[in-house]
Amino acid sequence: MPVLAAxxxxxxQARLAEAAELWSAHLGxxxxxxxEATATLLAGFREILAELDRIILPAQGAGAQASAADVDxxxxxxxxxxxxxxxxxxxxxxxLETRDQMLSTVRPLSVASASLAQMAEDVRxxxxxxxxxSLNAAIEAARxxxxxxxxxxxxxxxxxxxxxxxxxxxxxxxxxxxxxxQVTLAVSQADANAQRDTQAxxxxxxxxxxxIGEVDATLCGLNARAEELRARSETIRGQVEALMVAFQFQDxxxxxxxxxxxxIATGSARLQDALATGQAPDAAAxxxxxxxxxxxxxxxxxxxAAPASASDTTFF
Amino acid sequence: xxxxxxxxxxxxxxxxxVNLSLARAGYEVxxxxxxxxxxxxxxxxxxxxxxxxxVNMPNMNGIEFVTKVKQHPRHKxxxxxxxxxxxxxxxxxxxxxxxxxxxxxxxxxxPQLLDAVSKLILP
Numbered sequence: 001m002p003v004l005a006a007x008x009x010x011x012x013q014a015r016l017a018e019a020a021e022l023w024s025a026h027l028g029x030x031x032x033x034x035x036e037a038t039a040t041l042l043a044g045f046r047e048i049l050a051e052l053d054r055i056i057l058p059a060q061g062a063g064a065q066a067s068a069a070d071v072d073x074x075x076x077x078x079x080x081x082x083x084x085x086x087x088x089x090x091x092x093x094x095x096l097e098t099r100d101q102m103l104s105t106v107r108p109l110s111v112a113s114a115s116l117a118q119m120a121e122d123v124r125x126x127x128x129x130x131x132x133x134s135l136n137a138a139i140e141a142a143r144x145x146x147x148x149x150x151x152x153x154x155x156x157x158x159x160x161x162x163x164x165x166x167x168x169x170x171x172x173x174x175x176x177x178x179x180x181x182q183v184t185l186a187v188s189q190a191d192a193n194a195q196r197d198t199q200a201x202x203x204x205x206x207x208x209x210x211x212i213g214e215v216d217a218t219l220c221g222l223n224a225r226a227e228e229l230r231a232r233s234e235t236i237r238g239q240v241e242a243l244m245v246a247f248q249f250q251d252x253x254x255x256x257x258x259x260x261x262x263x264i265a266t267g268s269a270r271l272q273d274a275l276a277t278g279q280a281p282d283a284a285a286x287x288x289x290x291x292x293x294x295x296x297x298x299x300x301x302x303x304x305a306a307p308a309s310a311s312d313t314t315f316f
Numbered sequence: 317x318x319x320x321x322x323x324x325x326x327x328x329x330x331x332x333x334v335n336l337s338l339a340r341a342g343y344e345v346x347x348x349x350x351x352x353x354x355x356x357x358x359x360x361x362x363x364x365x366x367x368x369x370x371v372n373m374p375n376m377n378g379i380e381f382v383t384k385v386k387q388h389p390r391h392k393x394x395x396x397x398x399x400x401x402x403x404x405x406x407x408x409x410x411x412x413x414x415x416x417x418x419x420x421x422x423x424x425x426x427p428q429l430l431d432a433v434s435k436l437i438l439p
Contacts (some may be wrong), residue, residue, distance in 0.1 A: 037328045110377065241340075244333050248423035251327040252401055255372065295372055295401045298418070311403070313432045314419040316412040 007064075009275040020268035027261045031254055038250040045244050056230055074219050078212060085208045091199050096194065103190050113180035120176055124169030127162045128157040134159035198274060252296055259293045266292070318344040319365040319437055324381060325352035325399070326373040329409070334368060334399070337426035339432070348405025354385060358391050365390075365438045368429075369416075371400035371407065379414050386415035395436040399424060 049309045134155045141152035267290050274280050281289070293298075321343050323334050328349070335345045346361065348354035350373040358364065367385060371378035382396050395417045400407075403421045410418055418432050 035327075035329070039332075042332045046336065049336070100363060198319050241336070244336060245423070247329055248333060251325075251330045251422060254327065255401055297403055311421050313428060314408060315435075316417055316419070316434075 009278070013275050016268055016271055020264050023264050024261050027257050027264075031257045031261075034250060034253065035109045038247055042244060042247060043137055045240050048240055049237060052233050054068035054107055055233045056081070056237065071223070074216075074223065078216050081215070082208070082212045083213070086205075087210065088199065092204070096197055096201060099150050099190075099194060099197070103187065103194065106183070106190070110180055110183045113176055115184060116176040117173055117180065123172065124166050127166035130160055130162035130165065134162055185188055214287050252298075255295050256299060259295070259299060262292045266290075273279070318342055318355045320346060320361070320363065320383070321433065321437075322346045322361075322364045322394075323369075324348045324351065324358055324367065324372040324378065325375070326350055327370070330370075330399075333408075337429055340396060341408045341430050341433075349367065350374055351378065351384070352382030354381050356404065358385065358387075358388060362390075363392060364394050365411060366436060367394050367396045368399050368433075369396055371398055371402050371411070377412050382414040382416050395438065396426065397429075397432055397436065399429070400430070 041169055137155035137158065141148035141155055144151065147157055267286075270286070270289055294300050321338055323330050323331050323338075323345060323360065324347075325334070325351050326354075331349075333345050335347065338345050346357050348357045352375045354367075354369065355376075367382075369378040371382055373381075376384075378398060378400065382398070383395065384393050385396060396415065397415045397418045397420060398408075398411045399420050399422060401422045402408075408419045417436050420429065420432060
């Protein structure tokens with residue numbers, strides 16, 4: 001086997017030193033970039049987790065009972081609103097009742113006006129009969145001659161009074177009829193209004209029930225969506241945490257690269273020494289030298305082992 | 317009052333991940349990037365309930381760090397969990413001899429770490 005010339009050995013030493021230095025520098029750069037990138041990614045994930053916590057934790061509040069408390073609060077608010085609206089409707093109903101009571105007092109007036117008309121008619125009949133009586137009395141007074149003259153004057157006065165009574169009776173009848181017509185008209189208008197008011201109050205009650213139902217449904221929907229958002233945030237938080245845990249690979253890669261850098265340095269030094277002395281390193285010693293500093297199973301298997309996964313804890 | 321745990325590891329990303337898992341479980345977490353810094357943190361801390369340490373670190377490795385912790389007048393009773401990529405029995409023996417109570421090989425999963433912490437942590 002030809003021995004290397006001294007200048008050739010020196011050149012090889014120089015090339016080897018240059019290559020070893022270059023490889024180490026690149027490995028160092030790769031290590032540093034990976035560390036920095038991983039740190040940036042982890043810091044970002046940490047921020048995301050903090051944001052997710054701000055969404056999830058206030059909702060959890062005092063614990064798992066929070067959503068039940070939300071439902072209770074919503075129910076109480078709705079019940080309060082419904083109570084106030086129903087109170088308003090009750091006030092309207094009270095007003096209608098007062099109006100009905102007033103109408104029930106007014107309604108008998110139309111009956112009373114009929115009685116009044118009858119009484120006025122009775123007065124007119126009395127006047128007619130009195131008129132007839134006074135006529136008869138005048139006839140009888142004429143028959144009596146001079147002795148009945150005074151009685152004839154009385155009969156004439158009675159006749160005049162009976163005529164006036166008849167006129168008064170007629171006026172009363174007219175007034176009573178007019179009064180009765182107006183009362184009947186007023187009562188029928190009030191009845192029509194009452195019917196409309198009652199229908200309006202019933203429609204309002206239905207609207208109140210409907211509105212309360214719609215508000216309840218909307219709040220239920222909002223709560224359900226908020227709950228869904230919380231659940232999704234929880235899932236995302238779990239996934240982000242899992243991703244962060246997966247970043248432990250960086251620690252292993254760093255250690256593997258560090259060993260490669262050390263190995264390049266020691267191996268290159270050993271080879272330079274060999275070139276200087278013209279003595280190749282012993283195979284077993286060389287193998288041990290370039291494998292020194294292994295920490296992981298992947299390194300010990302020369303890269304054939306699967307990437308490590310979590311293993312059991314050893315307690316001492 | 318929250319229990320205090322010291323993490324000693326030269327990888328900032330690993331410290332972040334461990335810190336996150338422990339903080340979520342309600343522990344107060346202190347960090348150091350190697351054995352020397354770990355001892356300095358212990359000097360200015362009145363009590364740590366547990367220590368989690370890497371093995372391969374610059375300046376002072378984990379085995380030496382644990383050995384010194386076990387000689388520390390105030391912190392010698394603090395239980396130590398080694399969290400490392402080293403999985404060889406010879407290394408584990410060194411850890412046990414130095415005074416560690418448990419050995420977890422990276423990568424860890426958070427429930428596994430929290431289980432070991434809850435079993436060993438001082439009241």
